[in-house]
Ligand SMILES: Nc1ncnc2c1ncn2[C@@H]1O[C@H](COP(=O)(O)OP(=O)(O)O)[C@@H](O)[C@H]1O
């Protein structure tokens with residue numbers, strides 16, 4: 558388990574991306590200055606002047622974009638989080654919204670057209686750009702690509718991976734059995750991603766011709782050396798999850814209400830999103846029990862929702878009249894998520910060899926100080942030094958440790974004094990080993 562200095566808690570950021578449409582609803586508004594989404598509602602039992610028939614709900618978010626330009630959206634919503642990951646912080650980016658609102662377009666995009674590439678390809682590019690700019694950092698990267706389809710887990714990078722299992726250890730969640738492919742170049746990473754994409758489950762329905770029918774989590778794990786010397790460095794480890802959630806759908810609207818595989822898929826997607834909402838609600842309410850375990854996607858997102866992770870969500874909206882209910886539902890979820898707080902740790906792993914080296918270097922420095930003191934005080938009346946035997950060196954270093962723990966200024970002492978201290982401690986204190 559990596560260790561590092563804890564930072565204070567941080568909020569989850571919510572960005573809104575609005576899908577272009579030829580018939581936007583007159584009930585849907587955005588207020589750019591305050592980053593607010595406003596939706597008019599007709600009052601059920603209103604009376605009086607026509608304006609009073611209208612209620613308005615407001616959702617405040619961190620940013621709103623209507624851009625169709627994939628690069629612009631990545632620059633404003635994705636780049637900073639990937640930079641955090643490169644610095645050694647766990648990060649998760651989630652695309653959320655109703656079916657057909659542009660989640661897969663945002664995350665995966667269209668790999669055949671350069672300008673239409675989504676967050677995943679752009680994050681890969683940013684990471685390898687950094688790796689090439691700083692070859693000394695020795696960045697090592699691994700890729701995993703997981704699909705959750707009808708509560709089953711599938712390894713999109715290795716079809717032979719069987720019996721994938723979610724393991725949770727001291728707040729750290731990982732999938733046992735999921736392939737972790739080492740990648741050395743951007744081309745290799747993109748190849749992995751494209752191969753994984755081919756394995757995903759898609760279907761065609763009334764709202765989306767190429768509708769992804771599963772949740773996917775594309776993960777990049779990084780190890781990188783930080784330190785001044787080649788031989789003395791810490792390893793920074795971090796994980797970046799790029800999550801494309803399946804969209805909730807009204808069975809009547811996608812025309813899957815009559816039965817068959819798509820209906821089963823839709824029910825499973827809606828159920829897992831509903832359970833995710835319940836988990837988010839429980840965290841928001843500060844409930845002692847949070848039902849993470851009730852769905853695979855909830856438990857996999859546990860760290861992103863309440864653990865060691867910097868999390869951002871892109872809420873994809875399709876602002877047509879026909880989808881106003883879905884827009885409100887999705888915005889409500891994002892609003893709840895926005896008040897959750899996670900924490901962020903700089904994940905530094907200190908190598909045992911490095912630790913030993915540091916300890917030895919410290920001991921050498923202590924011995925040098927001792928010799929310098931001996932030389933300086935040589936021949937002075939009233940002072941005597943024992944030769945530095947193994948036994949009294951051990952006494953010396955333990956004493957230093959004791960003095961440091963007492964928060965004393967580390968000082969030079971001679972062995973007589975140390976022996977007195979030892980005798981005194983024997984009577985009064987427990988010796989610190
Ligand atoms: N912001 C956008 N700009 C341009 N086209 C978009 C945008 N969002 C969605 N689309 C188009 O809508 C279609 C459906 O989007 P998709 O990402 O598959 O939806 P979802 O994954 O949310 O179900 C895509 O084929 C894409 O061409």
Ligand SMILES: [Mg+2]
Nearest residue numbers: 660661768769
């Ligand atoms: Mg999709």
